[in-house]
Amino acid sequence: MDPVVIIGGGIIGASLAYHLRELSRPVILYERDALGSGTSGDSVALFVWHQSTPDRSSHVLRTRSWEQYEPLIQDGTLSFEQIGTLDVTRNDDEVGELRELTATLENFGAEASFLESDVLADHGLDPNVVSGAMATPADGYLDPSEIIQHYIREASAAGVAVETQTPVTDILVNDGEVTGIETERGTRSAAAVVNVAGPWAPSLNEKAGVSLPFRHNRGPVVVLQKDDSFSLPFIQFSDGLYFRGEGRNQVFAGNFGADYEDAEVLTPAGAQSIDHEFYLEIDARIREAIPRLDGAELVNEWVGIRTLTPDGVPIVGETDVSDFFIAAGMNGLGVTLAPAIGEFLAASIKGEDVDSTVESYLSPTRFS
Incomplete structure (x- = not known):
């Protein structure tokens, strides 16, 4: 019996493997390197209820993800540090917009509040520089490697x-229907192929003859450390x-990178270095607005590659090539959405009923 082939061993691929673990036909996951070695490993691993552009469908997906994460956190399978999010403005003209954003998230059911500038000193900010912030206190961070290991352990059992260290070199298509894949180890026929290859997704789409509007941006991250403990x-x-x-004494400092309009298609395996200007931006922002980080020193750095879509929403579902599925363009929300995306895509592959609103929200055809 031909298998369902999953291409990509990051957090989305691992979630999909887990949610397909009881499928009636074989399932094989191929990863070009080690599990979680790509974008998932470079992530700052946030689970956020915060949304800069609120959308109810996105909140529904986050809710479903949290319903799967929470029991695993409670039983100790996954670690979670609830630190909260502050969406900060330094512009008095943006305060009204942030208040409206807060009200919208509250209406969705998220825990959100607007904090005046004088309160923000308690969170490490200079109240004379910032004008206020939207707070979503239930946000926090997980460990991507723990999530991937859990999913793969359960799926493998x-x-x-x-199959790790196994790049997929081609997608085989005949008369508009996917028939298999090629790897460096040979050809394998497939009942379905699922592209969850993160930043490599666009190149795999090209091999399958699928055109979707993905672009990449660079997300530089530096790790700063102080001798004294702080939160x-x-x-x-x-x-x-x-x-x-x-x-207790470190901080990740980064930049979300270029918006879709200014982004491009990059080579994910290319050497990535941090521009000197980025160090200066981080230093200037600390001096200006975050006195709690005064004296922090650089101890590590990396650059992650994010895959973007025009509307900031992942592209998930069957493409116009029959039995060739896609789940990519997480726009930096892979950790937040992984459980829900894996569950939704597994149901689609099985031919089960799915939420029609979520289906249209994520659909590859929305760009046709």
Whole structure:
């Protein structure tokens, strides 16, 4: 019996393998490197109820993800540090917009509140510089490797095969229907092929003759450390800079990168280095607005590659090539959405009923 082939061993691929573990036909996952070695490993691993552009369908997906994460956190399978998010403005003119955003998220059912500038000193910010912030206190961070290991352990125990260090070199299509794949180890026929290859997804689409509007941006991250213990929530600014507390004396500082309009298609395996200007931006923002981080020193750095879509929503579902499915373009929300995306896509592959609103929200055909 031909298998369902999953291409990509990041958090989305692992979630899909888990949700397909009881499928009546074989399931095989191929990963070009080690599990979680790509975008998932470079992530700052946030689960966020926060939305900069609120959408009820996105909140529904986050709710479903949390319903799967929460029991695993409670029983100790996964670790979770609830630090909260502050969406900060330094512009008095943006305060009204943030208040409206807060009200919308509350209406969805998220825990959200608007904090005046004088309260923000308690969270490490200079109240004389910032004008206010939307707080979503239930946000926090997980460990992507723990999530991937859990999903793969459960999937493997149920019979899902996992092949690492095995790049997929071609997608085989005949008369508009996927028939198999090629790897460096040979050809394998397939009943369905699922592209969950993160930043490599566009190149796999091209091999299958599928055109979808993915682009990439670079997400630089530096790790800063102080000798003294401190706490810091996830703080994001409207210009894309963010800071996320890590443990007792570290912080991840990064930039969300270019918007879709200014992004391009990159080579994910290409060498990535951090521009010197980024160090200066981080230093200037700390000096300006985050006195709690004064004296922090650089201890590590990396650059992640994010896959973007024009509307900021993942593309998930069957493409116009029959039995060739896609789940990519997480726009930096892979950890937040992985359980829900894996569950939804598995149901679609099985031919089960799915929420029609979510289906249209995620559908590859919305760009046709």
